[in-house]
Structure formats: C-alpha cells, structure tokens
Amino acid sequence: MTVIDVTEATFQQEVIDRSREMPVVVDFWAEWCGPCRQLGPALEAAANRRTGSVVLAKLDTDANQQLAAAFRIQGIPAVKAFRDGAVVDEFVGAKPPAEVERFFDGLVPNEVDQLVSAGDEASLRRALELEPARTDAAAALATLLHARGDRDGALALAEDLPGFQAEGLVSRIRLADDDAYAPAFAALDAGDPERAVDLLIEQLPDAGDHKDDVRRIIIAALDGLGVEHPFARDARRRLAAALY
The missing domain is CATH 1.25.40 (Serine Threonine Protein Phosphatase 5, Tetratricopeptide repeat)
Structure with missing residues (x-):
C-alpha cells in the first residue's frame, strides 16, 4: 500500500518502524486546510509512481494534536520524510508538482530515473516508452547505438535533441x-x-x-x-x- 492514514496509535509502527525498511513521507494536514487539499494529489501521485519503494502516510493534525505538537507543526501542510526512524527532509506549504517530484527523487528515484541510471539499451528503451520526452534517455541510447555501429538509429534519436x-x-x-x-x-x-x-x-x-x-x-x-x-x-x- 503506497498511501495510508496514520494516527497517534499507529504512528510508531506505520512510520517510525516502517521507515527502517523504506522511506516514509508524512503529510501533516487538516480537512479545513485549502493548501493541504491542493498539495495532497501531488504527494499521492509522486508516491504512486514509486510504489514499493516509498510510503505516503497522511496524518490529520486536528485529530492527532499531541503528535503534531511533538513534531512542532506550526503551519500546514507540513511534509516530513523519515528514514531509519528519523526525519531526513521536510518542507512546509503547498508546492507545485515538479518540486514535489524533486523532493521524492531525493528519497527514491522514480521508475524512469532508475531505468536511465541502469543505462543499458533495454532500460533506456523502456524509459522512453514510459516518458518519450526524456531527452537524457534518448541521448544515452543514441550514444549506445553509435558505439555499436548503428549510425542511422543514433542519428534518428539524436538529431533533434538539445x-x-x-x-x-x-x-x-x-x-x-x-x-x-x-x-x-x-x-x-x-x-x-x-x-x-x-x-x-x-x-x-x-x-x-x-x-x-x-x-x-x-x-x-x-x-x-x-x-x-x-x-x-x-x-x-x-x-x-x-x-x-
């Protein structure tokens, strides 16, 4: 499960303990908070793109005031990333999706990033299937094709790339x-x-x-x-x- 709801009763198990296995991002939010509703979908989308590698835990600060106080939550939305039982990154306020993606990238790359990092031909082709506009994948694949003597294939990929x-x-x-x-x-x-x-x-x-x-x-x-x-x-x- 990529997105879960947590409370003061489950926080230790679902966040602190789980973060020793994979990163857990906690979204401190409240129903009345407009920016929280704006940020939520971006957090969920980023987490869903990394299913199996990260968990998004949503905590209602109104219903869990002691926990919010313990983490000194003074404004919401507040987002904290946990790894090995400790906060390793955080931000406050609604962020655009691109910034949310970069925040998650700091914890665990998405599938396309992982494929590009792998660098082999099959991984690069798969990366371009998932994200055709990924120019770094296209450039890397063109370089591989050129190295093996496939000039036409390399040129087709590289000639329009910046x-x-x-x-x-x-x-x-x-x-x-x-x-x-x-x-x-x-x-x-x-x-x-x-x-x-x-x-x-x-x-x-x-x-x-x-x-x-x-x-x-x-x-x-x-x-x-x-x-x-x-x-x-x-x-x-x-x-x-x-x-x-």
Missing part, C-alpha cells in the same frame, strides 16, 4: 566517413578526449564547410570533462582563437 552531447554526436556521425578525423575519433573512443580535442583544434583551419561540426564535437568533448577541468579551460581559449 544539449552539447547530442549535437556533438550528430556532427560526429556526419563526419564519420572522412578519414581526416579518424585519429581524433579513435582517441575519443579510446577514452582520451584531450588528445581528440588537440587534433580537432589543429584541423579547424582546414575544416572548410565542416568547421561548425568540428566545433560541436570539440564542445561536446569539453563538456564531458567539466567546466572546471584545467585542460578544458585552456582548450576553450584555443578553440576561440582558432575560430575567430
């Missing part, structure tokens, strides 16, 4: 048959993005109509290294100098 990684992959597919870039691509495949970026920056002056594709591949490689990476900072300066 983000540096997707743009870089599309550009790489466009240049895949140009031998001039083979050493750089081999370095990327070998896990040496720094060598790949050095080679690509050297080729920029002679890239002609492919200059923008080369730029996108470089940016994707640098994005993978991270903004603060020392090589990435220097390479961005060299890239700007080569382009302008």
